[in-house]
Amino acid sequence: MGLLTILKKVKEDEKEIRLLILGLDNAGKTSITKKFLGQPVETVEPTLGFSIQTLDYIVRNSNSGSREHTNGLDSDTTKTAATETIAEGEQEQKDNNNDNDNNEKDTTTTTIDHGAIQQCISTNNAVPPAAFSNCHDDEQLYRLHLWDIGGQSSIRAYWRNYFEKTDGLIFVIDSSDKHRMELVQEELSTLLQQERLQGATLLVLANKQDLKNALTSDEIATELGLNSKIQYRNRHWAIYGCSAMSGQGLPEALEWLVQDITSRIFLF
Numbered sequence: 001m002g003l004l005t006i007l008k009k010v011k012e013d014e015k016e017i018r019l020l021i022l023g024l025d026n027a028g029k030t031s032i033t034k035k036f037l038g039q040p041v042e043t044v045e046p047t048l049g050f051s052i053q054t055l056d057y058i059v060r061n062s063n064s065g066s067r068e069h070t071n072g073l074d075s076d077t078t079k080t081a082a083t084e085t086i087a088e089g090e091q092e093q094k095d096n097n098n099d100n101d102n103n104e105k106d107t108t109t110t111t112i113d114h115g116a117i118q119q120c121i122s123t124n125n126a127v128p129p130a131a132f133s134n135c136h137d138d139e140q141l142y143r144l145h146l147w148d149i150g151g152q153s154s155i156r157a158y159w160r161n162y163f164e165k166t167d168g169l170i171f172v173i174d175s176s177d178k179h180r181m182e183l184v185q186e187e188l189s190t191l192l193q194q195e196r197l198q199g200a201t202l203l204v205l206a207n208k209q210d211l212k213n214a215l216t217s218d219e220i221a222t223e224l225g226l227n228s229k230i231q232y233r234n235r236h237w238a239i240y241g242c243s244a245m246s247g248q249g250l251p252e253a254l255e256w257l258v259q260d261i262t263s264r265i266f267l268f
Ligand SMILES: Nc1nc2c(ncn2[C@@H]2O[C@H](COP(=O)(O)OP(=O)(O)OP(=O)(O)O)[C@@H](O)[C@H]2O)c(=O)[nH]1
Pocket: 023, 024, 025, 026, 027, 028, 029, 030, 031, 032, 041, 042, 044, 045, 046, 047, 048, 149, 150, 151, 152, 172, 207, 208, 209, 210, 211, 242, 243, 244, 245, 246
């Protein structure tokens, strides 16, 4: 069996993508998830368990430009390293039911496309109409399952219960929380050593760029060693500066993530 065969998971027609959203407490994971869904972000509560949201995301094929969009990857605030993915190890199937009985479980489905998400994020309007789900010939619908897991230290021990079948890891950082950058670096490094996350695309979101004392995404990339550490060499990753408050940076980041995952795991 060739490496390509191992890497390209054929997911039949379902085109489902599982995204795991992790990061320290107060990083902005829930706010970002809400922004993706076009929901107001003014009032968010700490996540004491997890929340699952579903987002239908439409990608337009080459003729309509979306697939060809470069996402501003050459901009000052963004760095990418696209390398060959390492083979996924044999993944032991584990039951995702975990021992955190008090978990919040919230499931919502929203239909959206890239153009819509831009509008949604910038205006906080209600989610776009379901008409978006009626794809044209040049469009492909992907169903994103967003798993937002609490980041408090007592909950981090349970993160491992959610690793299974993760296609993309969104790691959110409070860019103004300079004192905890070392802890951030340690937590991310530990995550990337997990066998069940070996094949996952990594999107680092340097959140809270609206705050004056926020580190830039370049500074955070240096703190994390994204360009220097060996563990990132065989990983598809990107870092985007963003703000869950304004929505800045989020559409491009999500588009990059979906593009990377879909080109990696779907054959058709
Ligand atoms: N200024 C600013 N504040 C933000 C931003 N994103 C989130 N916040 C605030 O940061 C706090 C934490 O946001 P959450 O979305 O709850 O963070 P979380 O990572 O889900 O936190 P846990 O559930 O504890 O893991 C809230 O007060 C948010 O309003 C941002 O981009 N800019």
